[in-house]
Amino acid sequence: MRTVEWIDDKLSLIDQRQLPWDLQSVTYEDYREVAEAIRVMVVRGAPAIGATAGFGMAIAAQQFSGSDRLGMIQHLEEAAEVLKAARPTAVNLMWAVDRLLRVATDEELTALDDIREAMLREAQRIADEDVEINKRMGEHGAALVKDGDTILHHCNTGSLATVDWGTALGVIRSAHAQGKQIHVLLDETRPRLQGSRLSAWELKEAGIPFDIIADNAAGHFMQRGEIDIVFVGSDRTAANGDVANKIGTYQVAVLARENGIPFYPVVPTSTIDLSLASGADIPIEERSPDEVRKPYGLALVPEDYPARNPAFDVTPQRYVTGIVTENGVVYPPFDLNLQRAVAGTR
Amino acid sequence: MRTVEWIDDKLSLIDQRQLPWDLQSVTYEDYREVAEAIRVMVVRGAPAIGATAGFGMAIAAQQFSGSDRLGMIQHLEEAAEVLKAARPTAVNLMWAVDRLLRVATDEELTALDDIREAMLREAQRIADEDVEINKRMGEHGAALVKDGDTILHHCNTGSLATVDWGTALGVIRSAHAQGKQIHVLLDETRPRLQGSRLSAWELKEAGIPFDIIADNAAGHFMQRGEIDIVFVGSDRTAANGDVANKIGTYQVAVLARENGIPFYPVVPTSTIDLSLASGADIPIEERSPDEVRKPYGLALVPEDYPARNPAFDVTPQRYVTGIVTENGVVYPPFDLNLQRAVAGTR
Numbered sequence A, B: 001m002r003t004v005e006w007i008d009d010k011l012s013l014i015d016q017r018q019l020p021w022d023l024q025s026v027t028y029e030d031y032r033e034v035a036e037a038i039r040v041m042v043v044r045g046a047p048a049i050g051a052t053a054g055f056g057m058a059i060a061a062q063q064f065s066g067s068d069r070l071g072m073i074q075h076l077e078e079a080a081e082v083l084k085a086a087r088p089t090a091v092n093l094m095w096a097v098d099r100l101l102r103v104a105t106d107e108e109l110t111a112l113d114d115i116r117e118a119m120l121r122e123a124q125r126i127a128d129e130d131v132e133i134n135k136r137m138g139e140h141g142a143a144l145v146k147d148g149d150t151i152l153h154h155c156n157t158g159s160l161a162t163v164d165w166g167t168a169l170g171v172i173r174s175a176h177a178q179g180k181q182i183h184v185l186l187d188e189t190r191p192r193l194q195g196s197r198l199s200a201w202e203l204k205e206a207g208i209p210f211d212i213i214a215d216n217a218a219g220h221f222m223q224r225g226e227i228d229i230v231f232v233g234s235d236r237t238a239a240n241g242d243v244a245n246k247i248g249t250y251q252v253a254v255l256a257r258e259n260g261i262p263f264y265p266v267v268p269t270s271t272i273d274l275s276l277a278s279g280a281d282i283p284i285e286e287r288s289p290d291e292v293r294k295p296y297g298l299a300l301v302p303e304d305y306p307a308r309n310p311a312f313d314v315t316p317q318r319y320v321t322g323i324v325t326e327n328g329v330v331y332p333p334f335d336l337n338l339q340r341a342v343a344g345t346r
Helices: A031-039 A044-061 A069-084 A091-104 A112-142 A168-177 A194-206 A213-225 A248-256 A334-343 B029-041 B046-063 B071-083 B092-104 B112-142 B168-175 B194-206 B215-223 B249-258 B334-343
Strands: A006-007 A010-014 A025-028 A150-153 A183-187 A212-213 A229-232 A236-238 A243-246 A264-265 A312-315 A323-325 A329-330 B004-009 B012-013 B025-028 B150-153 B181-186 B210-213 B229-234 B236-238 B241-246 B263-265 B312-315 B323-325 B329-330
Touching: A006 A044, A006 A112, A006 B112, A010 A044, A025 A031, A025 A044, A025 A183, A031 A044, A031 A069, A044 A069, A044 A091, A044 A112, A044 A323, A069 A091, A069 A112, A091 A112, A112 A329, A150 A168, A150 A213, A168 A194, A168 A264, A183 A194, A183 A213, A194 A212, A194 A264, A212 A213, A213 A248, A213 A312, A213 B071, A213 B215, A213 B249, A213 B312, A229 A243, A229 A248, A229 B312, A243 A248, A248 A264, A248 A312, A248 B029, A248 B215, A248 B249, A264 A323, A312 B092, B004 B112, B004 B241, B025 B029, B025 B046, B025 B092, B029 B046, B029 B071, B046 B071, B046 B092, B046 B112, B071 B092, B071 B112, B092 B112, B112 B150, B112 B168, B112 B323, B112 B329, B150 B215, B168 B194, B168 B229, B168 B263, B181 B194, B181 B215, B194 B210, B210 B215, B229 B241, B229 B249, B241 B249, B249 B312, B323 B334, B329 B334
Parallel strands: A150 A183, A150 A229, A183 A212, A229 A264, B150 B181, B150 B229, B181 B210, B229 B263
Antiparallel strands: A006 A010, A010 A025, A236 A243, A243 A312, A323 A329, B004 B012, B012 B025, B236 B241, B241 B312, B323 B329
16 A cells, blocks of 8 residues: 555545554545645655645646647646645655646647646656655665664654655665664654654554654763664755755754764655755745644644744754765765766666 | 642642643642652652652651651651652752751750651741742843843743742743843643643743744754753753753753854752762653653553653753853853852852
C-alpha cells in the first residue's frame, strides 16, 4: 500500500491525520479537493506532496470539459496556481506541478485525450521514480550507519512522507534491512507530532526498535553520548546547502555540531533548488496557532492563549555534515558538489 | 493567594495539575501525603518544593504521638527520608528538610511542643524568605532587561514554582512592574507543558503580553533576531556554575550562545550546591513515559509506544552569561563568584 496511489481512476491518499489510530484512505477526483488535502495535511512530507500534486494536475486535465487545447491549458494553469498555493515551503510541490505543465504544453500532443493520458503517465512516473530514488538514497545513507548505532530522527520522513520507503527514515529502513542492529530516538516533533505519531507507527510496523522523546530531550541525549548520527529530511535545499525542513531541525543541527555528532539531511535532488543562492529567501509557512494549543482537537491549553507557529526553519549549511542524495552523499563545498549531484540525474 | 501556604493549621497547596483550567487548592495534615503531592507534582518548581517540604517536616513533628525527644527525632529523620526521596533533583528539597532537622535537634529545645512550634516557625520563615528573595532577584534581573525586549522563557518559574512572585518569571514580573514594554515567548516545555499551562496562566493573569511557542521554535526565533534575552530557573546549580534545570534548558542555552543572545539562570542561593564541583554528578530524574505519551490523560500516541522521559538536563557553565541571585548578578569566574554570592546571605 502506497501513501499516494492511483487506483480505479482515482487518487488514493492515506489520511495521515487518523494515524497512528486508524489506517484509512481517502479518494479524490477533483483537483481543488487535492489542494485542500495538501493544505490540511491529509498528506504531508515534501516528496509525497510532490507526487500528490502531480496526480492533482492529471485530475485537473480530466476535469476539463471543453474541447479547445488553449482553454485546457488555461484551466491547467489555474489548477497549477491552486495546487502551488496549498503549501508555500515545499519545493517539489512546485517542481511536480511544473513538470506536469510541461507535458501539457508539449506541442507534439494535440488531442486532449492524448494530453490527459500523457499527464497521468507523467504523474505515475513521478510516483514510481520517488520510490526508486528513496531506495537509492537508502543505500547511500545506510553506508554511513555503523552496527550498534543510535540514530536521532526528526519529524516524519518515511513511507508516509513519500510515495513509499522514505528519505531519512528510508535510510533507517535500509540500514535495518542490511541487518545492522540500530536503535532510533524519535523527536516527537511538536506541534503536529509527526515523529511520535507517524514515524513511530512506521517503525513499529517495520519492527525497528525505537523510543519517542520530547523534542526538549534531544540535546540531553547528545550530551550524554547516547546519539551517534542524525538523519533528517528536507523540504527545500538551497544551492549553498542551506536546508529548510520541519521546525526544530535547526536546533537539532546546532546541537549535533556542538556535540561532534554527524548531521545528514537526506534529500532527493528534486528538492534541491539551485535557483536559490541561500536559505535566507525561503518562505517560512506560519500555520494556525491551534496546532500548538490543541493538536488533533486535544486541548492542551485554553483556546484564547496566544501562540505562534512557524512550520519550518532553515539550517545553515555550516551545520550540515553531508547531504545524502540518490546520486551519492554530497560533502562541502556544497555549492559545487550539489550542482554536480543534481546534474547527475539530468 | 500563595502557592504554598499555612492556613488553619494545615498546609494548603494550589493543585497545579488542574491549571490552567481550574484554580483549586488541596490541604494536607500528613507528611506522607505531602511527599506524594511533591512526587505527583501537585506542587513543582524547586523553591515551591523546598517550602512545601519545610511544612511537611513541621507536619511530621505534629504527627508524632509519643512523648520522648529521641523517639521524635527518629520519627523526623524517617520523615526527612520520605520527603527527600520524592524528587531526587531539587536541591532545596534537601536543603529545606535539613534546615528543619537542625531546628528539631537544637539542644536548647527540650519540650516536644516547643520543638513543634519552632519547626513551624522555621517552615514559615522559609516561605517568607522565598518571597523576599524573589523580589530581590526580580530587581537585579530586571536591570538586565531593556525597554522593548522580547524575552524567551522555559518551563514555569513563576508564583507557581515558588511561594510567590517567581524566579525567572519574577524577573519578568519586575521588568513589567517597572513599566518596561516587554514581550515574552514561552516555550511550551514538553512533556508536562509547564510553559504553556502554568507560565501562560500567570502572564495572562498579570497582563504581560506573551506568545506560546513549541519548544522546537525557540532556535528559529533566535536565528531571526526575534529574541533579545533568555531567563530560566534552576533546580540545582553546582559550584562551577553548571545548571541543572528542566529538560530542554541545555538546548536553549546552546542556541542562545550560538546566536549571541545572553542566557541568565535566575537562582536563589538556596539552590546553589557548593558541595558539587560540577553538574556531572547531579542525578537526573527519569519520569514515566506516560508524560510523553498522554500528558494529563490526553492520548497523543498509543500507550504501547516506547518513550524515554528525562526530566532535567545540565547546562555547562560555558553557556551561561551570568547567574541572577538575590545578592546580585554573578559573572564568571563562577567558582569564585558563586562562593561570594552564597556567603553574602550567611
